[in-house]
Structures are given as C-alpha cells and as structure tokens.
Amino acid sequence: MTAPLVALTGSTGFIGRHLLAALAARGYRVRVLLRRPVELPPGTSGAVVGDLARPQNMAAALSGADAVVHSAGLAHAMSGAPEDDYRTFNTEATRGLAQAAARARVRRFVFLSSIRAQSGPSAEGILTEADAPAPTDAYGRSKLAAEEALAGIDIDYAALRPVLVYGPGQKGNMAALMRLAGAPYPLPFGGLAGRRSLVSVESLSDAVDAVLRAPGPLRRPLIVSEAEPLTVPEMISALRAGLGRRPGLLPLPAPLLGALLDLTGRGELRERLAGSLVARAAGLDALGWTAPVATRRGLEALARAGG
Numbered sequence: 001m002t003a004p005l006v007a008l009t010g011s012t013g014f015i016g017r018h019l020l021a022a023l024a025a026r027g028y029r030v031r032v033l034l035r036r037p038v039e040l041p042p043g044t045s046g047a048v049v050g051d052l053a054r055p056q057n058m059a060a061a062l063s064g065a066d067a068v069v070h071s072a073g074l075a076h077a078m079s080g081a082p083e084d085d086y087r088t089f090n091t092e093a094t095r096g097l098a099q100a101a102a103r104a105r106v107r108r109f110v111f112l113s114s115i116r117a118q119s120g121p122s123a124e125g126i127l128t129e130a131d132a133p134a135p136t137d138a139y140g141r142s143k144l145a146a147e148e149a150l151a152g153i154d155i156d157y158a159a160l161r162p163v164l165v166y167g168p169g170q171k172g173n174m175a176a177l178m179r180l181a182g183a184p185y186p187l188p189f190g191g192l193a194g195r196r197s198l199v200s201v202e203s204l205s206d207a208v209d210a211v212l213r214a215p216g217p218l219r220r221p222l223i224v225s226e227a228e229p230l231t232v233p234e235m236i237s238a239l240r241a242g243l244g245r246r247p248g249l250l251p252l253p254a255p256l257l258g259a260l261l262d263l264t265g266r267g268e269l270r271e272r273l274a275g276s277l278v279a280r281a282a283g284l285d286a287l288g289w290t291a292p293v294a295t296r297r298g299l300e301a302l303a304r305a306g307g
Contacts, residue, residue: 005029006212007065007106009097010072014169015112015201019071022205028212033061033072058100067212068101070094071112074139075171086142094146095153102155109157110211113147113221115279116140118161122194122275128282129161129221147221158211160204162224163279166302167201174198177232178307181239188257189236190249194276195229200298203291207281210289222283226291226298229278238296242303 006023010016011032023030062068074089098109119127120136135141147159166174180187199207207224230238237247252260254274281289 003027003029004066004212005031005064007031007033007062007068007101009033009068009070010112013071013075014167014171015165015204016071017169018167018201019069019205019208022202022209023069026209031061031065058097059104062101062104062106065101065104065106067108067110068097068106069110069112069208069212070097073112074142083138083141086138087145090139090142091145091149095149098150098153098155098157102153107156108212108216108218109150109155110208111146111150111157111159113143113159113161114140115161115163115223115225115277117143117147117159117221118223119277119279121277123277125278127223127277127279129223130282151219156217156219158214158218159221160207160211160224161221161279162199162204162207163197163277165199165201165204166299168302168305168307170307175307177235178239178303181236181303182243182307186248186250187236188250188252188260189232189273190247190251191253191257192232192274194274195231196235196277197225197229197279198235198295198298199224199226199291200293200295200302202298203293206292207284207289210284210287214287220283222287223279223281224284225279225281226293226295228295229276230295230299232273234296235299238299239303242300 006028008016008020008023008030011020011034020030020032074086094111101109115127116137117135117140118131118133120134133144135144150157150159164174170178203226204224211218211222233247233249236249240247
C-alpha cells in the first residue's frame with residue numbers, strides 16, 4: 001500500500017523543519033513547497049518551487065497529494081510588519097493554497113494557525129475552542145481571517161491553534177527565556193504567579209499526525225496544548241534542572257519587577273511574564289489525542305540538549 005503523500009509548506013522554518021522530520025519518520029511521503037530552490041532536507045520525497053503570495057506551480061505541487069500541511073506564513077515575531085503584509089502572507093496565501101487544494105481534490109488541509117487567532121497575549125479562565133475568538137493584533141487577526149476563509153472553501157480542514165511552541169531552534173519569547181535560564185546569576189521572577197500553557201514541537205507534530213489520520217469531516221479550529229500549564233518560575237526551574245542547576249529565583253514583587261522592566265526599556269514584557277494564558281485542547285481530546293510530552297520534562301530535556 002502506497003504511503004500517504006503530504007504537501008508541506010514552511011519546511012525551512014522552526015516548526016516546519018520539525019514537521020518534515022516527524023512526518024517522514026511516521027511513514028508519510030512529504031513533498032515540500034519552497035519559495036526558492038534550496039538543498040532538500042532529509043525525509044523529502046520531492047519539491048516544487050513557487051511563491052504562495054503569487055500562486056505558481058500549484059497544480060504540480062498538489063497533484064496526487066492526500067493532504068496539505070500549511071505551516072508557512074509571516075511569523076508573529078515580525079513585530080511592526082504592516083497589517084497588509086500579514087493579510088497577504090497569512091490570509092490570502094492560505095486562501096489561494098486551499099482553493100488550489102480543493103481543485104486538486106486533496107482530502108484534508110491542515111492549517112497551522114495560532115492561539116493568537118483566539119486571544120491576546122493573556123486571557124482570563126481556561127481557553128477552549130468554544131470561546132469566541134478575540135485576537136488583539138495584526139498577526140492574530142490575519143490567522144483568524146485565514147480560518148474564516150477556509151470555512152468558505154469546499155475542503156475538509158483543521159485549523160490548529162498551538163499555544164507557545166518550544167523546541168530545538170526555537171525563537172522569540174522561548175529563546176529569550178532559555179537565555180535567561182542559562183544566565184549564571186539569580187533571576188527576579190520568583191514572585192510571578194501567572195500560568196501559561198506550552199506545547200513542544202514533538203507534541204505539535206503528533207497532533208498534526210492525529211489530525212491527518214482522524215476520520216472526517218473536521219472543518220473546525222483545534223487548540224494544541226500540553227496538559228500542564230506552568231508559571232514562569234516553574235519554566236525557569238525546569239530549564240535550570242535540565243542544566244543541572246538550582247532554580248536561583250528571587251521573589252521580587254510584581255510592581256517592582258514591572259518598574260525594573262520599564263527602566264530597562266522592556267515594559268512590553270510585563271503582560272507576557274505576569275499574565276496567564278491557559279488553554280485546553282478540548283477538540284483534540286475528543287478525537288482521542290493526548291500530548292505525548294509533559295511540559296516540565298520537555299523543558300528539562302530541551303535544556304539538556306542545549307536548546
């Protein structure tokens with residue numbers, strides 16, 4: 001029996017690289033869709049070059065594909081990008097690719113959206129897919145608009161909304177936290193009580209596999225999160241445990257920490273450090289999925305491996 005063929009976008013990015021390796025390891029044939037010719041990474045069954053913002057070669061890219069996994073897009077880390085850019089690369093490119101996939105009779109379209117399509121950087125209570133989406137920035141709005149575009153196309157789809165993703169090669173907030181954990185001095189974050197859900201690239205890849213294999217139709221957003229939310233002190237403690245070190249945390253009161261961040265020009269980190277964003281993968285739970293990685297153990301292993 002021929003293995004399923006998955007067309008994957010974003011294979012050179014942080015998440016896409018891990019998805020490529022994980023899908024190939026699970027027996028899928030993977031055809032990567034690239035913006036420019038590059039050396040093909042291991043696990044690739046083929047490649048097609050084209051620009052999703054100006055759809056080219058889509059018929060060749062999707063011919064014979066059983067599914068599309070779309071992880072390419074303008075990342076949230078590109079702060080300051082014009083809203084039109086987010087709309088072009090995250091919304092319209094997704095719409096065009098899904099329309100091409102529908103014409104090619106692809107069975108399922110898996111879109112890597114974001115929890116930011118549903119919420120700002122912090123949220124009250126525990127988020128599930130039943131909560132009305134309320135994005136607060138251009139990135140989140142572009143991801144939600146892409147999900148809404150998918151709902152209007154005749155194709156079975158799943159819009160995965162991962163929480164903050166961690167793993168080897170990570171960028172943004174998790175990379176900054178890793179650098180802080182590696183610092184030789186005590187850190188003033190011991191008093192932070194806000195809890196945050198995380199998901200490892202291993203768990204996210206497993207969720208993508210679960211969605212590819214799930215009986216259809218799906219046609220809905222699905223939060224991707226590991227089960228145990230952690231505070232920032234617990235994250236740092238886990239990372240430092242992986243480095244063979246004590247937590248080294250000082251319980252600086254939140255107002256003083258906020259003043260310190262303001263003085264150092266990092267006031268924008270206040271909400272991300274002190275606020276909570278807890279999410280439950282209710283939809284994936286209903287499909288029988290359980291995250292294979294426990295967050296504390298995942299962070300320890302990440303630190304041991306050098307991040």
